[in-house]
Amino acid sequence: MSDRHVLVLGAGGHAKVVIATLQAAGRVVDGVLDDDAALCNSNILGVPVLGGTDCAGSFHHLEAIVAIGDNKTRRELAEKVKLDWTVAVHPSAVVHAGVTIGPGTVVFAGAVIQPGARIGAHSIINTAASVDHDCLVGDYVHIAPGAHLGGTVTVDDGVLVGIAAAALPNVRIGSWATLGGGALAISDVEPRIVAVGVPCRSLRRDRKLLRSSGIVPGRATARDAMPHATFIAPSDSRWREVLACTRHDVYHLPEYLTLCGRYENGEPVGFYAEDGESACLIPLLVKQFTGSIEMPSAWCDVVSPSGYPCPLYTEPPDANRVSMYLRAFHDVCDEIEACSIFVRLHPFLDAPAGSAPRTVYVHQGETASIDLTVSEDEMWRQTRHGHRSDIRRLEKLKFTIVMDDWTLYGDFVRMYQETMLRIGADPIYQFGEEYFQDLKRAIGTQLHLCCVKSPDGCLAGGALLTTVGDIMQYHLSGTDAKYHRLGPTKLMLHFVRTWGKRRGYSALHLGGGVSARKDSLLDFKTGFSPHRHVFKTLRMVVNERRYAAVTLRAARPLNLSGDLDATYFPTYHRFSAS
Numbered sequence: 001m002s003d004r005h006v007l008v009l010g011a012g013g014h015a016k017v018v019i020a021t022l023q024a025a026g027r028v029v030d031g032v033l034d035d036d037a038a039l040c041n042s043n044i045l046g047v048p049v050l051g052g053t054d055c056a057g058s059f060h061h062l063e064a065i066v067a068i069g070d071n072k073t074r075r076e077l078a079e080k081v082k083l084d085w086t087v088a089v090h091p092s093a094v095v096h097a098g099v100t101i102g103p104g105t106v107v108f109a110g111a112v113i114q115p116g117a118r119i120g121a122h123s124i125i126n127t128a129a130s131v132d133h134d135c136l137v138g139d140y141v142h143i144a145p146g147a148h149l150g151g152t153v154t155v156d157d158g159v160l161v162g163i164a165a166a167a168l169p170n171v172r173i174g175s176w177a178t179l180g181g182g183a184l185a186i187s188d189v190e191p192r193i194v195a196v197g198v199p200c201r202s203l204r205r206d207r208k209l210l211r212s213s214g215i216v217p218g219r220a221t222a223r224d225a226m227p228h229a230t231f232i233a234p235s236d237s238r239w240r241e242v243l244a245c246t247r248h249d250v251y252h253l254p255e256y257l258t259l260c261g262r263y264e265n266g267e268p269v270g271f272y273a274e275d276g277e278s279a280c281l282i283p284l285l286v287k288q289f290t291g292s293i294e295m296p297s298a299w300c301d302v303v304s305p306s307g308y309p310c311p312l313y314t315e316p317p318d319a320n321r322v323s324m325y326l327r328a329f330h331d332v333c334d335e336i337e338a339c340s341i342f343v344r345l346h347p348f349l350d351a352p353a354g355s356a357p358r359t360v361y362v363h364q365g366e367t368a369s370i371d372l373t374v375s376e377d378e379m380w381r382q383t384r385h386g387h388r389s390d391i392r393r394l395e396k397l398k399f400t401i402v403m404d405d406w407t408l409y410g411d412f413v414r415m416y417q418e419t420m421l422r423i424g425a426d427p428i429y430q431f432g433e434e435y436f437q438d439l440k441r442a443i444g445t446q447l448h449l450c451c452v453k454s455p456d457g458c459l460a461g462g463a464l465l466t467t468v469g470d471i472m473q474y475h476l477s478g479t480d481a482k483y484h485r486l487g488p489t490k491l492m493l494h495f496v497r498t499w500g501k502r503r504g505y506s507a508l509h510l511g512g513g514v515s516a517r518k519d520s521l522l523d524f525k526t527g528f529s530p531h532r533h534v535f536k537t538l539r540m541v542v543n544e545r546r547y548a549a550v551t552l553r554a555a556r557p558l559n560l561s562g563d564l565d566a567t568y569f570p571t572y573h574r575f576s577a578s
């Protein structure tokens, strides 16, 4: 029997069961904290309510548990209060010895957790629920009474699996999704969806969300015209279907988006909508407010991952159709309580501009590309005189090019990192070793490593390029400081354009300057070709009330129209550095 004393945060019905569970497990519950002043001095199962959660600091000598059933509220409190979180397991629960359970999690009477399962922090495995072998249950999850998860089910953070709901083996329930009471998930459930029924289907019209976003039920919205507009997971088959019939780039690959989600701290999703004749897909990251801006936990911004992941349309749209999609996009973002949208458009996969309330398109800068459909002689003619002399000099000095020799990858990564430090690049470009390994895994054979070797066999320069569809992208490059003056990258791009042309690619997109500026990097790139493109971004304030609240919380002046055109959008955060 443990003699460790415990503090319980929350004094509602769920807290009563948590206290009963702790007491049954032989723990001593010293007190309860709750922000409802009316409950102060009352007691639950003989345990006194001592005050509000703001006095939690006085109890740091106790272990504690947040006993609030609602996942978002539980997370808010667990993140706000700094205490030593304990685990409560009812003695009648059957938990296999190898199961791991994170701090703050409760397992109620009659629950069963089978071998190999892993349960995150601050989750609830409620009365008589079962979690079968090898399930992965995230943080702030609630598996409600009598709910059942088959083997190897993945339940991402924040999910509610409602009373008597169930998931078949191997299914994944996306983060912050809700399986309604009695629902049966027979395949993956997308993040943030409310799904009901057997087999479950998404409850497209979640009235609570519509009410909270201020849309009057009954009023026609773009969502009515596109009732299937939704967010989809990168693994959703509709993603591949859109890619199969659209010209697209590396930035549209679900693997690329998932990688960006990991390194840019956002949840990877696609906006997907159909209008009967065409479909639209936009790769996105949903970013929660963290750190300095504390806001309701559901509020978020919807932003593009880095690169140029513009909307894709299965049929070339006119401006009216783009507007219709934009409005449906707005409504879907409003439903997840987004504050703003920031989408990076592709410099040459263009669609007409649409219109929607509080929406602007901003000209960010220029990019350059090489047209690979012209002859090799023509490409040479299009090359600036200075570049041509440097290329000839490097050839004379016997610098050589090696394509896709991945034994050089480690050296390339070190050279890239040194280059970024040398030029004082923004930390967003300073990728670690792990990123490069993940990038290679994610993009596979569509990622290419081009290296320049000096006459004595040293690595002088190199770049990573992608080839997706008919488009080559110049992704990341570096130069050894020793050879910097010779400009080995020039020889490399000269080689690579011919390499790409001979393999049938039609364009090598070189990108623009640093942060889309007109700088020496853009000048270097434009030395290879006269082709210029305009890089634009699309910005939208989804909900003025939420946007204003975040701006004020970040202590920034509120100027909606000025903000939409600002260098960084949304201005309250550097989430969306362009």
Ligand SMILES: CC(C)(COP(=O)(O)OP(=O)(O)OC[C@H]1O[C@@H](n2cnc3c(N)ncnc32)[C@H](O)[C@@H]1OP(=O)(O)O)[C@@H](O)C(=O)NCCC(=O)NCCS
Pocket: 069, 126, 144, 145, 161, 162, 163, 178, 179, 180, 181, 182, 183, 194, 195, 196, 197, 203, 206, 207, 208
């Ligand atoms: C799914 C759920 C979250 C929806 O809640 P809501 O957004 O308030 O939805 P509403 O009550 O407005 O219902 C909307 C529609 O969905 C239907 N619906 C709601 N819950 C449903 C369910 N579990 N199964 C089937 N249909 C359901 C309603 O009948 C209604 O249909 P209608 O539009 O044809 O009239 C909620 O009903 C639910 O099941 N929650 C789980 C609660 C739970 O298990 N908690 C654990 C406590 S320990």
